[in-house]
Amino acid sequence: MQSDTDPLTAGIGHLYREHHSWLQGWLSRRVGCRENAADLAQDVFVRLLKSERSPSLLQPRAYLSSIARGLMIDHYRRRALEQAYLDSILHLEPCLIPSEEERLVLLDALERLDRLLDRLKPRVREAFLLAQLEGLSCPQIAERLGVSRATVERDLAKALHACYRLHYGDL
Amino acid sequence: MAISETTPLDATVVDQAIGWLVRLRFDRPDPATVQAFEQWLGQHPQHAQAWQRVATLGSEFNGLPPTLARQTLDGAKRQISRREGLKLLGLGLGASSLAWLGREHLPWPGTMADYHTAVGEQRRIVLADGSQLQLNTDSAVDVDFNPQQRQLHLRQGEILVETGADSPYSPARPFWSRTRDGYLHAQRSRFLLRELLHGTLLAVQRGSVTVFAEHGRQTPMRTLGAGEQWLFTANGPLPMANDGLDPWSWSDGVLSARQMRLGAFIDELARYRPGVLRYSPAVADLRVSGTYQLADTDEVLALLAQALPVQVRYRSRYWVTLEVAS
Numbered sequence: 001m002q003s004d005t006d007p008l009t010a011g012i013g014h015l016y017r018e019h020h021s022w023l024q025g026w027l028s029r030r031v032g033c034r035e036n037a038a039d040l041a042q043d044v045f046v047r048l049l050k051s052e053r054s055p056s057l058l059q060p061r062a063y064l065s066s067i068a069r070g071l072m073i074d075h076y077r078r079r080a081l082e083q084a085y086l087d088s089i090l091h092l093e094p095c096l097i098p099s100e101e102e103r104l105v106l107l108d109a110l111e112r113l114d115r116l117l118d119r120l121k122p123r124v125r126e127a128f129l130l131a132q133l134e135g136l137s138c139p140q141i142a143e144r145l146g147v148s149r150a151t152v153e154r155d156l157a158k159a160l161h162a163c164y165r166l167h168y169g170d171l
Numbered sequence: 172m173a174i175s176e177t178t179p180l181d182a183t184v185v186d187q188a189i190g191w192l193v194r195l196r197f198d199r200p201d202p203a204t205v206q207a208f209e210q211w212l213g214q215h216p217q218h219a220q221a222w223q224r225v226a227t228l229g230s231e232f233n234g235l236p237p238t239l240a241r242q243t244l245d246g247a248k249r250q251i252s253r254r255e256g257l258k259l260l261g262l263g264l265g266a267s268s269l270a271w272l273g274r275e276h277l278p279w280p281g282t283m284a285d286y287h288t289a290v291g292e293q294r295r296i297v298l299a300d301g302s303q304l305q306l307n308t309d310s311a312v313d314v315d316f317n318p319q320q321r322q323l324h325l326r327q328g329e330i331l332v333e334t335g336a337d338s339p340y341s342p343a344r345p346f347w348s349r350t351r352d353g354y355l356h357a358q359r360s361r362f363l364l365r366e367l368l369h370g371t372l373l374a375v376q377r378g379s380v381t382v383f384a385e386h387g388r389q390t391p392m393r394t395l396g397a398g399e400q401w402l403f404t405a406n407g408p409l410p411m412a413n414d415g416l417d418p419w420s421w422s423d424g425v426l427s428a429r430q431m432r433l434g435a436f437i438d439e440l441a442r443y444r445p446g447v448l449r450y451s452p453a454v455a456d457l458r459v460s461g462t463y464q465l466a467d468t469d470e471v472l473a474l475l476a477q478a479l480p481v482q483v484r485y486r487s488r489y490w491v492t493l494e495v496a497s
Contacts, residue, residue: 076251080251083250084244084246084249085243102389102390106235110243110244110247113231113240116231129244131196134358134359136358137377138198139198153193156193160193161185163228
């Protein structure tokens with residue numbers, strides 16, 4: 001357990017007192033909404049506490065804003081996914097629309113996947129989706145994308161490497 | 172020997188493991204490739220460890236409804252790239268066209284065709300869409316194709332399906348299989364379905380198959396990729412351990428076993444023989460390896476008696492028992 005007196009929490013406490021309102025203003029200018037900015041600023045400090053790494057105090061504002069930028073991107077991506085999902089089910093008959101619980105499970109899964117796919121170049125992403133989601137084989141993907149089979153195999157290996165790094169860290 | 176979750180493995184070995192994964196999961200590997208892979212796997216403990224890690228890569232895709240997942244991911248990507256550099260919040264609403272698979276499997280009064288096999292009989296059928304359907308012993312299936320979808324209904328026994336290109340339809344109509352324990356959506360795949368006492372076994376050799384609990388259900392129970400086999404039961408899906416039998420071998424007219432318990436092997440063989448085939452508990456745990464022709468089950472029993480310390484007692488043509496050799 002951490003207490004207020006351990007150096008990590010004390011360091012974050014100091015950052016919070018000195019820079020929280022600055023961070024909230026910084027976020028507010030970017031997201032254009034005071035409430036979202038307040039939530040995001042809060043999340044930055046939560047993430048700091050969770051990371052259990054001593055925050056760099058040399059350039060505290062650069063440090064905080066870089067975390068905030070990452071969170072903002074996550075936030076937008078999630079919003080974009082939710083919007084795209086709503087577009088996709090727009091014309092479904094009411095009885096076929098998934099329950100709230102199913103929707104959240106699906107969106108969480110898609111969010112994890114989206115983060116992975118974002119690391120891939122467009123052709124690699126496409127090949128990986130065709131293979132994993134649509135079940136196409138290498139020769140079929142090669143035909144679809146107009147590249148050689150060896151290229152598809154290399155692309156799929158790249159995508160799987162990205163998965164591997166996500167799970168097990170850098171090679 | 173114990174390697175923790177985060178211990179780095181040699182980068183070259185991980186490269187090799189991923190190379191094998193690409194060939195085994197996304198290509199149709201020939202027996203020589205599989206053999207070469209098994210050889211590699213046994214070469215070094217690190218190979219096995221690397222394989223254990225990479226074999227589950229891509230599990231992020233498990234259980235996703237393919238069409239809906241694809242539309243959502245692509246839709247989000249378009250929105251993000253459209254808005255990059257702009258103020259990103261307040262994303263606008265844009266309706267996109269959709270062909271969600273849930274809409275495509277409404278009941279349709281189409282033509283029905285029934286196929287079935289007797290005990291010991293196997294049939295191979297080419298369906299109108301180019302799909303290959305194989306029925307194993309004592310099996311029955313309905314085929315129901317309409318302009319919106321292709322659907323099989325496994326009524327009894329075991330089938331092997333290789334989905335066809337479905338020309339001139341473009342894109343191909345969705346391919347559904349109905350079983351006692353769920354609905355399956357197959358994507359350009361080769362898979363087998365077998366009704367067992369406690370559930371329905373699904374094994375996928377190529378492509379992927381997504382299982383839904385019921386019609387119109389949007390959240391699937393699971394998506395299986397090449398090399399996976401699961402048992403779908405009333406209480407949910409369970410991974411199936413291999414009991415030593417190659418589950419695909421019957422489609423070549425053989426039973427192919429590797430260190431399989433004799434008891435399990437005889438139970439399997441009994442499916443292909445009319446009458447009763449039993450074994451005494453004393454021989455049940457002997458191990459069987461080899462490839463046996465299903466066309467002549469009496470010959471299989473004779474071969475077992477040669478290879479193992481068992482004898483075959485015929486009380487009649489239809490009442491046969493395996494016992495300890497005297």
